[in-house]
Amino acid sequence: MQRPMPADATGGVAPLPSGAAVLDAEAFVRPLIDNARQPVVALLRRWLGVPQGTDLTVRDLAPVADPTLRLAVAIGGPPPFPLVVTDATHTPALWRGTHLAVAHSGAGVAADRPLLAALTGRLESARTAGMEAELVRTARAWREVARVPPGEWLTFSADAALLRITFRCSQDCDFCWQDRDWRAPDDATVDGWIEAIGAARSRELTLSGGEPTLHPRLGHWIARARQLGLVAGIQTNAIRLARPDVLAALVEAGLQFVSISHHTANAADSDRLTRAPGTFAKTEAGIAACLAAGLHVNLNAVVDRRTLPGLPAHAEALVERFGAPAAPGQLSVSYSQPSEAWDAVVRADQVPPLDAVHAPLLRALQTLAAAGIAARADGPCGFPPCVLRGAPQGGPEPTPALAVHREGRAFGAVCGGCLQRAACIGVRRAWLEQHGERGLVPFL
Numbered sequence: 001m002q003r004p005m006p007a008d009a010t011g012g013v014a015p016l017p018s019g020a021a022v023l024d025a026e027a028f029v030r031p032l033i034d035n036a037r038q039p040v041v042a043l044l045r046r047w048l049g050v051p052q053g054t055d056l057t058v059r060d061l062a063p064v065a066d067p068t069l070r071l072a073v074a075i076g077g078p079p080p081f082p083l084v085v086t087d088a089t090h091t092p093a094l095w096r097g098t099h100l101a102v103a104h105s106g107a108g109v110a111a112d113r114p115l116l117a118a119l120t121g122r123l124e125s126a127r128t129a130g131m132e133a134e135l136v137r138t139a140r141a142w143r144e145v146a147r148v149p150p151g152e153w154l155t156f157s158a159d160a161a162l163l164r165i166t167f168r169c170s171q172d173c174d175f176c177w178q179d180r181d182w183r184a185p186d187d188a189t190v191d192g193w194i195e196a197i198g199a200a201r202s203r204e205l206t207l208s209g210g211e212p213t214l215h216p217r218l219g220h221w222i223a224r225a226r227q228l229g230l231v232a233g234i235q236t237n238a239i240r241l242a243r244p245d246v247l248a249a250l251v252e253a254g255l256q257f258v259s260i261s262h263h264t265a266n267a268a269d270s271d272r273l274t275r276a277p278g279t280f281a282k283t284e285a286g287i288a289a290c291l292a293a294g295l296h297v298n299l300n301a302v303v304d305r306r307t308l309p310g311l312p313a314h315a316e317a318l319v320e321r322f323g324a325p326a327a328p329g330q331l332s333v334s335y336s337q338p339s340e341a342w343d344a345v346v347r348a349d350q351v352p353p354l355d356a357v358h359a360p361l362l363r364a365l366q367t368l369a370a371a372g373i374a375a376r377a378d379g380p381c382g383f384p385p386c387v388l389r390g391a392p393q394g395g396p397e398p399t400p401a402l403a404v405h406r407e408g409r410a411f412g413a414v415c416g417g418c419l420q421r422a423a424c425i426g427v428r429r430a431w432l433e434q435h436g437e438r439g440l441v442p443f444l
C-alpha cells in the first residue's frame with residue numbers, strides 16, 4: 001500500500017499540483033507575534049502618556065531562558081528616545097514601582113533631563129498596582145509567543161506542510177528540543193493556517209506537536225484538511241491511538257498516515273528514554289491498531305548512544321512484530337539524529353561519533369530492506385551520505401531540507417573535497433564539536 005495521493009473534490013486521485021507555493025513560516029507567525037505585542041504597546045502608550053501618532057516601539061531584550069523582564073522602549077524620533085522597562089529590582093532606575101522599574105537606556109540619545117522629569121511625573125501619576133501588574137502579564141504573554149522559533153510551529157517544503165498544534169505531550173523524551181510550556185497557536189490561528197496551506201495547493205499536511213492527539217480539535221482539522229484536498233497525517237507517540245474510539249474518530253475524520261516514534265525494541269529502555277513508564281506497550285498497541293485500520297505507518301527511531309547498539313535488534317523486532325500485519329508498502333521506517341537543542345547535559349553524554357553509527361545503522365537498514373520494509377536515514381533530520389555509504393535507502397525520496405533543518409549543521413575540513421558536498425546537509429554542530437571529523441569520509 002503506497003502512501004495516499006491527494007484526492008480531488010470528487011474523491012478521485014488528483015495529479016500533484018504544479019507550481020505549489022512554498023509558504024514562508026516567518027510570514028505566518030509574524031502576525032501572531034505582532035498581535036501578542038499590541039497589548040504591551042497599548043499599555044506603555046497609556047502609562048507613559050505617549051499620544052497616538054507618536055511612534056512607540058518595544059523589543060524584548062531578555063534571552064529566551066532568562067525570566068527577567070527587560071523591554072527596550074523607543075519613543076518618537078528620530079532618534080527615538082530610549083527607555084528600558086524592567087523588573088522592580090533594576091538599578092539604577094529612573095523610576096521604581098511595585099512591579100517595574102524604568103531606566104533611561106542612554107543608547108543613542110543624550111539624557112534629556114526635562115523629558116526624563118516629565119516621564120517620571122507621568123509614571124507616578126498614572127501608576128496603579130493593577131496597571132503595572134497588567135504590563136508584566138502582557139509582556140510575559142507576548143514573550144511566550146515570541147520565543148517559539150517560527151520553524152517550530154510550522155515548516156513548509158514545496159508541497160508538504162507540518163504544523164504543530166500543541167506542545168503538551170504524554171511523554172517527556174530527554175532528547176526533545178521543545179519546551180513543554182511553549183505556547184501553542186490558538187484554534188483560530190490554526191484554522192487560518194490550514195486554509196492558507198490548502199489555498200497554496202500544498203499536497204500534504206502533517207499535524208504534529210507535542211502530542212497532537214491530546215488536542216480536542218485534531219479531528220476537526222484533519223477533516224478540514226481533507227476537504228481542502230490535502231493528504232492528512234499526524235506525528236504521534238500513538239499512545240492514544242491504542243484506544244479504539246480515538247482512532248476510529250480520527251480515521252472517520254479522514255486521517256491517512258501516521259508517523260510514530262519508536263526508538264528501541266525493549267519496553268524498559270523505551271520507557272526510560274521517553275520518561276513515561278508503561279507507555280511503550282501502548283505505543284505498540286497503537287501501531288498495531290493503525291496498521292489494522294489501513295493507515296500508512298512510518299516508525300521513526302532517534303539514534304543516540306543508548307539506541308545505537310540495539311539498532312539491528314530493533315529492526316529485527318520491527319520486522320517480527322509489524323512486518324506481517326502490514327500490507328505491502330504500508331509500513332516504513334526512518335532514522336534521525338536528535339536535534340541539537342536537547343538538554344545540553346544529556347547531549348554531551350549521548351552524542352555518538354559518526355564512525356560508530358555506520359555499522360549498526362547499515363545492518364538495521366539492510367534487515368528492513370530484506371523484509372521489504374522501506375527504510376531510510378537520509379531525511380532532513382538524518383545522516384550525511386558518508387555515514388550511509390553502502391546502505392539501502394527505500395521508499396520515496398525524503399522531503400527537501402529547509403533552512404530550519406540546515407541551521408545547526410556544519411561541515412568538516414575534509415568535506416571541501418567531497419563529491420557529495422552539494423547534496424549533503426552536513427553534520428550537526430554538536431557532533432563536530434564533540435567528536436571532530438570522526439566518521440566523515442569524503443567521496444572522492
Ligand code: SF4
Nearest residue numbers: 384386415418424442
Ligand atoms: S560533505 Fe562531508 S559530511 Fe557530507 S558526505 Fe561528504 S564527507 Fe560526509
